[in-house]
Amino acid sequence: MWATAGRFRPIDDAERLQGCHDIWKLLRPEMVTWLSARSPQAHFRIQFGQDISFEFTLDAKATGRSASMNIAVRFTPEDDAAYAKRRMRQPLFEPLPPSSDDPHQTAITVRALLLTALEKSRLAASLRYSRLPAPVRYRISGALSAWSELHDMLVVGSTTQTLGTVLRTEPLTQAIRFTASLTRQILPNGTSGESIHALAGDAAQSTVWQIMELCDGVFYEPSSALHRLLHSAYIADDVPIGSLVLPCDTLCIVPEASSWERQDGNEAIVLAKRRGALSCACWTRGLDEAGDQVTLSTLELPLADPGKTISQLLDEVLTGGRADTDGPLTSVGRSDAVHQHWRITLDYALKMLLYLSVRDAHVIPNRAYSDAPRNFAGLGKRKRAERMAEIEQLYDRYVIGPALLDEEVATSMPSEDISREVRSHWRRPYFKMQPYGPNATLRKLAFIGPTIVRADRLSL
Known part of the structure; x- marks a missing residue:
């Protein structure tokens, strides 16, 4: 031979x-x-x-x-x-059936599955799907289904926990690091086409959407009106972190699409409550020098002291330099630009959660993906395939906030960088702790919408 x-x-x-x-x-x-x-x-x-x-x-x-x-x-x-x-009936000796405990066969299988999952994850982050929300990208590319085959096969470190168990229970930052570490162990030298640094980044970015899939995460999308309202609103200094109530343990906020391409604009903000902390991850454009790639950043907010105000907690966490950019897993330490971005991101996300906590919040379920008709009788094979492809670009979410604001309020409401006028003007909306009960001794979260200050001075 x-x-x-x-x-x-x-x-x-x-x-x-x-x-x-x-x-x-x-x-x-x-x-x-x-x-x-x-x-x-x-x-x-x-x-x-x-x-x-x-x-x-x-x-x-x-x-x-x-x-x-x-x-x-x-x-x-x-x-x-x-x-x-x-030789006519037995030309070669038949190999033994593969054994489940054969280390060589297991290594081959795991490596092949990981390469497939990484390839589909890179496809999800490509320009081909750039106009689609992140959860849709990873479903359409097949990345989520490819990673699911590895969840019960990979064991993290010296523990007996599988990757799937870690993704369900550990904080986001820890789960992302575990996934990237496993990728480095299985592909220590990368591949002929990609470095291990790039592959670990692909694994890190996919981890967030694996967690959303495994934990039945819920998607929330602000209406255009609420999107503008949240940017104008502010959180009073007396609002404690304990007033923040998550509607579910794992959720994703998808900001209005017009903000995705903005410098440091978030395409998605994922929040998960794990082990006494609020894990946060955001997909952002423009944090790196190139500015042409989406960067995954993570942050952990401790919830051990529910009486601590939101402003105090943000100051402590961001001043402590615990913000990491995990794309792929490069610590940014005390970077002022990243801390400023996180302050804006968390301000937006927390105001969304506070809005969900108030009594008169508008919440409309939109089951576009689940309720889409899939019976196309009378259509040809090509047309059916086109319709199914269109359906795969949908996703279920809750639309938060009113569809419209009062036109005068929407146009007159001052932005964050415009100083307040002394004369009659619209006051920015805000969240505060409202006194109530006997002798006003109790406090509850309240949302104060845009109001006219000194309406008596309006000229009619």
Whole structure:
């Protein structure tokens, strides 16, 4: 046998093992066909691509041609006679069925599944789906289903916890680091086309959407009117973090699409309550120097002291330098730009959650994906495929806030950078702790909408 590897250069043992396995899957059926023929040719050659080829001969003649490896197998006359009798019904010894505890087979399977999941994750983050919300991208590209096959196969570190268990229970930052670490362990040298740094980043960004899928996360989307209202509103200094009530343990806020392309604009903000902390992750454009890629950043807000005000908590966390950019997992420490971005992001997200807590909040379920009709009787195959592709671009969410604001309020409401007027004007909306009860001794969260200050001075 003459085997030629050409430019096939595995970068580590895992890729070498995977390559040998893939080659054998292609080679074996061809050898069976050759050896089971009634009059097999003395010389047999098969080519895989431009680089890899195998040549076999049934006699002792050698061509003397150079190759990566030359293997000569010689049998006794008795072996030849026995094989000649049975070769028509048993051309080759059948391999044993794969064992679940075979480390080589397990390593090959895990590596192949991980490469598929990473490939689909890169596709989800490509320009091809740039106009779609992040949760839709990862579903359409097949990344979520590809990662799900690994959740019960990968064990994190020296523990007995599977990746799926870690994603369900650990804080977001920790889960992201575990996923990136496993990627580095399985692909220590990356692949021939991608560095391990880039692959770890792909794994990190996909982790958030795996968690949303595993934990049945709910999507919330502000209406255009509420989006403007939240940007104008502010949180009073007396509002404690304990007044913040999450409608579910894992949720994603999808801001208005017009803000995605803005400098440091968030495409999605994911919040998860885990182990006494509020884990936050945001997809942002423009945090890096290039500004043309989406960056995943994470932050943990401790909830141990419910009496601490929101403003105090944000000052402590951001001053402490605990904001990380995990795309892929590069600590940004005390970067002023990142801290300012987080302050704006958390201000927006927390105001959304506070709005959900007030009594008169507008919440409208939108089950666009689940309720979309999928029975297209009378349509041809191509039209049905087009309709299904359109449906796959939808997703279920709750639309928060009124559809419209009063036109005069919407146009007259001052923005954050406009100073208040002394004369009659619209006052910005805000959240505060409203006194109530006997002698006004109790406090409850209240949302004060835009109001006219000194209406008596309005000229009619």
